[in-house]
Amino acid sequence: MDSKTVSSELKLGEMGTAWLSGLDELGPPPEPVRLPRGDEAHDLLRRLQVPELDAKEIVEAAPDPDRDPVLWWLLERAHHEIVRHMGDFGAKLRGGPPLPYEGGATARYFHVYVFLATIPAVRRFHASRDIPDATSWETLAQLGEMVAVHRRKYGEGGMNSQWWLTYHLRGIVYRLGRLEFSLATGGDGTPLLGMHIPETGGPLLPDVYGDSMRRARPFFDRHFPEHGARAATGTSWLLDPQLAEYLTDKSHIMQLRRDWTLTEAEPRDGDDSILEFVFRYNGQPLDELPQRSSLERAVVAHLKAGRHWQEWTGRIELP
Ligand code: CO8
Numbered sequence: 001m002d003s004k005t006v007s008s009e010l011k012l013g014e015m016g017t018a019w020l021s022g023l024d025e026l027g028p029p030p031e032p033v034r035l036p037r038g039d040e041a042h043d044l045l046r047r048l049q050v051p052e053l054d055a056k057e058i059v060e061a062a063p064d065p066d067r068d069p070v071l072w073w074l075l076e077r078a079h080h081e082i083v084r085h086m087g088d089f090g091a092k093l094r095g096g097p098p099l100p101y102e103g104g105a106t107a108r109y110f111h112v113y114v115f116l117a118t119i120p121a122v123r124r125f126h127a128s129r130d131i132p133d134a135t136s137w138e139t140l141a142q143l144g145e146m147v148a149v150h151r152r153k154y155g156e157g158g159m160n161s162q163w164w165l166t167y168h169l170r171g172i173v174y175r176l177g178r179l180e181f182s183l184a185t186g187g188d189g190t191p192l193l194g195m196h197i198p199e200t201g202g203p204l205l206p207d208v209y210g211d212s213m214r215r216a217r218p219f220f221d222r223h224f225p226e227h228g229a230r231a232a233t234g235t236s237w238l239l240d241p242q243l244a245e246y247l248t249d250k251s252h253i254m255q256l257r258r259d260w261t262l263t264e265a266e267p268r269d270g271d272d273s274i275l276e277f278v279f280r281y282n283g284q285p286l287d288e289l290p291q292r293s294s295l296e297r298a299v300v301a302h303l304k305a306g307r308h309w310q311e312w313t314g315r316i317e318l319p
Contacts, residue, residue, distance in 0.1 A: 049144025246298030
C-alpha cells in the first residue's frame with residue numbers, strides 16, 4: 001500500500017497529497033494501533049463527553065484492519081504523526097483533511113478514531129508530567145464538544161476539528177476550569193500560554209474566568225517548569241473593538257477584554273470566525289440565522305450593513 005493508492009481509494013483528490021506523502025515516508029507507528037470496541041469504547045466515549053447518538057454510530061462504524069485495510073493504513077500513520085510530536089508545541093500539525101463523506105460514518109468519524117487510538121499515548125504523557133487525572137480527562141473531553149458541534153452544524157455525525165484536537169493529543173493544551181491554556185511562544189521566542197475558551201461550561205462569568213486565569217501559572221510552573229510563561233496570548237473575534245458598538249457594559253465579553261492589550265497593528269478578517277462561534281454557520285442566508293441574543297443580532301446587522309468583523313491578537317499578564 002502507498003499514499004497514491006490510499007488517495008484514490010478514499011477519493012481524496014488533491015486534498016491531502018502533501019499530508020499523505022509525508023505519512024507514507026513516516027511509516028507505521030512503533031506500537032500497533034488498537035481501537036477500543038463494544039462496552040470499553042462506550043465507556044471511553046462517555047468519559048470524553050461524546051453524545052450518546054454519536055457514540056453509538058462511532059462504535060458501530062469503527063474500522064477494522066482486515067475489512068478496511070486502506071483506512072487502517074491511514075489511521076496508523078495519522079496517529080503516528082501525532083505521537084511522534086508528543087509534548088512538542090513548535091510543530092505545526094493540521095491533522096490532515098476530513099475524509100470525503102461519501103465514505104459513510106467510518107469516514108465522517110475518521111478523526112475520532114485517530115483520537116481514540118492516541119488516548120493511551122497521551123495518557124502516558126500526562127502521567128509522565130504528573131497531570132492530575134481529572135485535568136487529563138477534562139482536557140480530552142474537548143472531543144465530545146467537537147463531535148456535538150459537527151452534528152449541530154451539518155445535521156449529521158462526524159468530526160472535522162482535527163487540527164485543534166492535535167493540541168489535546170500532543171499534551172500541549174490543558175483545560176483548567178472554564179478555560180484552556182496551551183504551551184506557546186511569541187515571535188521573539190518569549191514563552192507564553194495560548195488562552196482558549198471552549199463552548200461548554202456556560203457564560204464567561206467574571207469569577208469563573210478569574211478562577212481559571214489564577215490556575216494557569218501554578219499549573220504550568222508545576223507540570224512544565226522549563227516553560228516559564230508569565231503572560232497569555234489569544235487571537236479572537238472576542239477582541240474585535242467593533243463589538244463595543246453593539247454590546248453593553250453588562251456583557252462579560254466587554255468586561256473581561258478590558259484587561260487585554262491588543263498586540264498586532266493589523267487585524268485579520270474575522271467574518272468566518274464570528275459566524276462559526278456564534279452560529280456554527282454553514283452557508284445559510286443571513287436572514288435565516290437566529291436572532292435571539294444581542295450578539296446574534298449584532299453579527300447579522302453588521303454584515304448586512306456591508307461591514308466586516310475582525311480577529312485581533314491580544315496579551316494579558318497572568319496572575
Ligand atoms: N452565541 C449566541 N449568543 C451569544 C454567544 C454565542 N456564542 N455568546 C454570547 N452571546 C450573547 C449572550 O447571551 C448575551 O446576550 P443578551 O445581551 O441578549 O443577553 C450577549 O451575547 C453578550 O454575552 P456576554 O458578553 O455576556 O458573553 P457570554 O458570557 O454569554 O458568552 C462565551 C461568552 C462563553 C465566549 C460564548 O460566546 C461562547 O461560548 N462562545 C463559543 C466559544 C468561543 O467563541 N470561544 C472563543 C474562541 S477564540 C479563543 O478561544 C481565544 C480567546 C482569547 C482572547 C479572549 C479575550 C477576552
